[in-house]
Amino acid sequence: MIGFIGGTGPEGRGLALRFVLAGEQVLIGSRDEDRAVGAAASVAGLVSSGTVSGALNEDVARRADLVFVAVPYAAQRETLEAAKDDLAGKIVVEVVAPLAFRKGIASVVPVAEGSAALEAQAILPDSTVVAAFQTISARDLLAPDKTIDADVVVCADDPEAREKVMRLAETISGIRAVNGGALSNACHVEHLTALLLNINRLYRARSAIRIVGI
């Protein structure tokens, strides 16, 4: 079962929707159980079949085999510290990019550990953090009829966990997973997220990337 901690925002719901469409069982978490149940119901309303339910973050961390973190960066530390024990031994997929916005322009907030992903790994020393999906538009994910046309760069220090998340990413139609190497490379992908958001604003579009030549 795939779980989402802080999964009620658009990115969490969007990925949840796509994994439900791919046939996965999905559990959406929140600090507020009603919100989690509401988010799960909204995802369920977009598909004709599939299994998606809502629960408290702590239940998601305990019950899911693989847990996505889709909170805003400002909530990451508190959320992960609360879930730390339940996430031990599991793969944690970090979707977070540490962004700030000023006059609509996205920038990357400095993170002491070097990136949101490395911070997550520092908070969760007994989990295997894999960074992925930061660059995929939540609005595209949430439109079930929209074909995704994007690469997902997957960074992790554990090759098996990285491979597992790459295979999982490719269960979403239209996504190709690209091996991004070590978790320390996630900082570059977090910057790419800011770049794409700024390009979106200039082009009034929802952009993504394809890596060509590989």
Added chain:
Amino acid sequence: MIGFIGGTGPEGRGLALRFVLAGEQVLIGSRDEDRAVGAAASVAGLVSSGTVSGALNEDVARRADLVFVAVPYAAQRETLEAAKDDLAGKIVVEVVAPLAFRKGIASVVPVAEGSAALEAQAILPDSTVVAAFQTISARDLLAPDKTIDADVVVCADDPEAREKVMRLAETISGIRAVNGGALSNACHVEHLTALLLNINRLYRARSAIRIVGI
């Protein structure tokens, strides 16, 4: 006339070659005139016609209308300070990414100004810095028969200068220019350069990006 300061490395020679192929007059610069002349001769040897010559960096800065900076980051400050007066009033295209390598893995060196591009603008307050081409493989540029398949993200605070460099980029066959917004966004592109180099290493390839959805 397009000039290259520190243009004897692969990225400078590669871009010089492509602009010669596009019909531009090109001047390749170096601190060492013999090296500049040699680099120009090597570019001339790859094309059947066109105008490319070599000169000291200071002559390039003085004579060219638009000047590319293609030095390694470690040489940027010294090179630009020496050329500062001659570059006043001109568009300076910053190709530099501030990279370090450890065991073959590229990372981005912290820059006090926030990026190599912003540092260049700080050193050259009377020039208009435009950041572009950081992500294009020098080896692909240097293979005249290789069709480039890549977007170039162009960042600048001056819309006219950005537009001019975008049009210039698209004179290279296979390149599409993407408006990357303000010069402060160049830091994200510099990170993207590191990411692509690390992907190149993992895939034994020469990668580039396409922005999709715009």
